[in-house]
Amino acid sequence: MVIKKMIKRTILEYKAQYIGSIILIIISCMLYSSFNIAMTDVQNNLNTFRINNKLEDASFIIQNPITNINELEKKYDLTLEERKSIDYINEDKSVLRILSSTYKIDKYAVISGKPITGENEILIDEAYASAHSLAINTKLNINNTVFKIVGYMSTPDYVYPLKSESDMLKNPKNFGVAVVPKNDIYKVGKGLTFYSVKFNKNNISEFKSDLSIDNILIQWTNKKDNNRISFIDGDMKGGVMIGKVLPIAILILTCILISVVLSRLLKREYLEIGTLYAMGYTKGELVWHYLKYPIIISIIGSALGTVIGSLLVKPLLSVVTGYYNLPLLIVNFDIKYTIISLILPFIFLIPVTYIVIRKALKLSPLQLMRGGNNKTKVNFIERKLNLDRFNFNTKFKIRELCRSLPRAALMILGVAFASMLLLIGFATKDSMDYMVTNSYSDIYKYNYEYTFNSLQVGEVAKGEKRSLSSFISKINNKDEDFIIYGVQKNSKLISLVNKNNDVIGFDKVIITKSMSDRYNIRVGQSIKVKNKLNSKEFTVKVGEIAKVYTGNIIYMPLSEFNKSNGYPENSYLQIDSAYKLNIPRDKLISEASKQDIIDGYNTMLMPMKYMIGGISVMAFIIGLIVIYVVTSLVIEENKANISMFKILGYEKKEIYSLIFSNNIILVIFGYIISVPLIIMSVASFFNAMTKDMNITIPAKLSTSSVIISFVIIIITYEISKSLNKSKVMKISMADSLKEKRE
């Protein structure tokens, strides 16, 4: 059909609108293909790594060594391996955790270099090596024994190398892991003995009871409570959500955009359509003609987006596998996601645009040639408005706002979406900031936390005693995990406040606000709990709810904690101190410094800043496209008015004010609704991420972030306005004279 020549000419004439739509589809397909392919690969790699290298089900520390491993393995049909670890403190005060190599559970995988084959060979994690400039073949002197670094490795239980399994932030400058041959570990020290276990049957309780018969379990950590293992699962969920939700949201936005642009195109071409109709063109031929617009846009957008997305898979995989210490065993380009990415825009755009086109073509040739039925239809809102009290400028702006509801909806939705995207980064950072500030400044006043490898009894000269254990409770017919802290009644190093910011004393049972919210537990309610170490059961009655959002924690007086758990009176497992204490290392499981955690957070902020920057750029582009297209539609619809304003003697700035300034209301409105929406979205995103983890990340958004984002959105609006100003100036006064309208 000769009319196909019109398509190219129309697209070139209104190129900004079509290029904007294509860019949105590119972003959507790029995100869809890159995230889904990469996340599937990461998940496959993770699964393969966990299966091949025998990820533990739990690890534990027990008072006395187990001497009947083989007997227990047979009795309970499980795999049990004794392991050793030594925390070697480097000259720069960083800790390198030396692990003995295993052969049954949590076996290492070499990421680069070669496996350990002889004595005095060591494999270390790549992030620590990189942070300390430790290349392969470098010699490493550990407690007077020289080791040769033969490669970089990962173990399934240290995919996220955290010093303590309850830590949240890794910091390769301060902490790393290494593996040496089993016998070599004794060359560097006595070390901590712990055990990793993998069950084949659901007999975990029986096994634990057996262990507790004539021994004392000091610590038991299931793999899902071990942040070193489980953090990646939360992030994977996040990545999968981004890969699914974001592209669809962008496509919905693109659908609205294309529908509005196409319906404007159709209205503009009513005369031509009517003429073609009158000449004998069929409805089908005309529908097909106009469907070519979304088809062309979809083909270009999806092809480019999918190609760019595919090119981004490897860098994205490198980032994820680099951030997590994960070997990259398989890189598969899942063709399923490539195909979906290619057809997704068609699935969304074609039906919507088909409806728009069919609706327009319902008019008769005569109606079309007369400009359609609705050319100057006044909608119900406009009709109901009583604007007598306003001056003309305000009246015009209000009428302009109400004139095209789809256009207004597009502007609000587009700005809200771009603002939400912009705020994602800020909300993530603010939430993390809050979590760190809330935990490490407001609540935990100590600077050092020492955890012993066996129960200690008696008084301490310096610091405060504390104990902890993992518990399980049936809440809403579901087994839920949490931690109970036994805290000294007169504790000065842990400070909890209630909702009125009044300090709470440790003479009662206190639960965190996040736990209260998550399980709907109120003051006065009783919770039946079961100690995961020794299966001891008892009931606690909630006396107060503390403003703590960072975990599901119960605080109770230490004396009651010991009594309820059957632990010796005056016993404890931890010492909190404002100052560094001189405690022999062989007595400790871990020594944590608040500064290390804060440093870790600051280290993590850097990639987060890049993430925020990247997302902000994307938000800026989307915002710019939407605002630009809507503004250009406003100009197009007001072409005759602008021309007439010029004839009547309106000055440039008066015309700009009449045509552009009402959009700012939509922009502000779009932004305002985005703020609660993003807080809700980020909260549900964090909930989904941390669903199976023993932490809660509260969704926060600071005033400064809201202001900065607002300024960015306004700048975006101003830029798109400036870009459109030349269009207004190009409108000739003669247009008004030629225009035939009511």
Place this chain on the structure above:
Amino acid sequence: MFIEIRNVNKAYNTGKISLDALKNVNLTMNEGEIGVILGPSGSGKSTLLNIIGGIDHIGSGNVIVDGVDIANLNDNRLTLYRRNSVGFIFQFYNLVPNLTVYENVEVAANISKNPIDMDEVLESVGLSEFKNRFPRELSGGQQQRVSIARAIVKKPKLLLCDEPTGALDYTAAKEILKLITEVNKKFATTVIIITHNTAISRIANRIIKLRSGEISENVVNENVLSAERIEW
């Protein structure tokens, strides 16, 4: 002389082709006169109107309106000229469809230093009772009345009418012409009407005929008729 056009030339360049729209046009009009410009399509009458209205530029010559050569004005001064001195009436009314009658008139009053009272203007064009209606709810004649109200609300010295009756039936057209002549008398506004309809020229003090961009006839009409008395 209120309007004095001297040796005006205007050509449109479209690519390689240059089209002369006006060739050495000379014209004068006194203040308060009604002038009708007649001519077939493409004769240059709209171009001449646009030039006098300050919405198009000339190639050479002078266009003096009320003592000011508007051909020498820059865009900003031309804007002020149109704002303060000129009212336009278009063949297809060019009302803003989503503004009420009252608001459409306000479009012009809004930028006028000393506009006529809005209600008075609407009363004078007979639209007081329709002031809250939207243009599509009015007949063609009523819409053109709104257009006239919009043009006169700012008390222009010069009223330029581009085929003001071109889209109207006989009765409505006569009513509009009557209204224009009333405006001319009441406010002593100089009026220029361009039209195909030679009958309309009988209401004018001056009749100018254009052909191929040149003035073929410029006569003073000694026998001016009222709008009610003309027929076509």
